[in-house]
Amino acid sequence: MSNVPSDLKYAKSHEWLRLSGDTATVGITDHAQHELTDVVFVELPEVGRHVKAGEACAVVESVKTASDIYSPISGEITEVNKAVVDNPALVNTAPDGAGWFYKIKPANAAELASLLSPEDYLKQIGG
């Protein structure tokens, strides 16, 4: 059973977003890490890059395959998590904590409103 914390917003493509002041933190969901299993490599965007909502901006690799990670919202990347690059297993052990991917300064507040609630995401993954 996947953990879907109630203080996060979700994208259909299995990323979560936590808004704090004027920046948001992004990572992949517990459900996504369960599906991937054995994360062995994480590639993150450059700080300062401007990404669009739905744009592939990170890659997570399991033993079996490489999967694109899509930004839930548009904005500028302000920080990336070096710890998860050094220790990709954090994605498996703490997907919505120490395994976060990047921080982003939202460009468009309306996009935040269109993200899924925990209830809706839970419905999507059949929870």
Next chain:
Amino acid sequence: MLKRTVLHAEHLKLGGKLIEFGGWEMPVQYTSITDEHLAVRQSAGVFDISHMGEVTVSGVGAEGFLNRILTNDIRKLAPGEGQYTLMCNESGGVIDDLYAYKLSQGVYLLVINASRIEVDMAWLEAQAAGGGGRLDVLNSSHNYAALAVQGPRVREFLDRCLSGPSNCAARVGCVTDLKKNQIGGFPFDHGDVLVSRTGYTGEDGFEIIGRDETILKVWERVLVEGQPFGLKPCGLGARDTLRTEVCYPLYGHELNENTTPLEAGVGFFVSLDKGEFNGRLVLAGQKAAGVTRKCVAFKMTGKSAPPRPHYPIWADGAHVGEVVSGTQSPCLNLGIGMGYVPVQFAKPDTEIEIEIRGKRFAAAVVPKPIYRK
């Protein structure tokens, strides 16, 4: 509609994640590819390999026929023995790689790749045409399910699953008396099974072929008896990482109809001096002149994403080849793979680069196998 093996419900019950492979719905993993991989290296694992094809070739003409269509020398087999071999076209390209077993005088079992059953059968039938009553080639794939039980501790419990003595092919007192590449028929509660001491993991192990309902019972028994020894059910994901670490070729990756066994590095299984066989002229010429490209094994030498099939290989600043298999090695904890390069870059320690998403990362050609105990 994907085909399902007799163990389909078992896979679901065990939490297996199912994928398409060669027209079959098969488990890629149950818990984690890494855990399943390490279970096989350290203790034991059981794989459903019911998707593999089985062909029986029999008759007084069988030996001559097989020696003409396969690269290895089938005459070396005594009853109860098997060999790895390849089936080539006239250009020396590989139609399939397979195991050929001699069950008794004039009776052979070929175990072929799931994805190649139709192509192989068409080829075998065309090649057998005119053989008359001296030769019978029968696709028995739909009659059989199969398991691979692999790992260093398998020998400690497999005799509790299947009891001897064997009743056909290799005559031994019990299953673990089989020597590498031997095959024997063993009685089981619900019908006989064929057991060979073979596998695709680089570990000691056995492959068990039988009727659907029999294999379902053997699977259940292996799970129970193997459990105290750390046995895990394993999916195709671990099967692939295990075979990649020991550099066993996989059809469609290292092998295809435009690649010869010599280029693929499996020339050991080509018997050029056994007499005429399909592809011999081309292969003998290649052997004499030397191949121009070769399948090499490599390791990533710095931090990078794992290499994957089709990634470009660079050497001396030029794009020189392509990765055919690649993964993160669970035993070595680094990126490993195999790929084709011009022969001047095929020597171990040659520095190459693997292009991953537009960037190049350092790698080195290494001797096969990549992983050795």
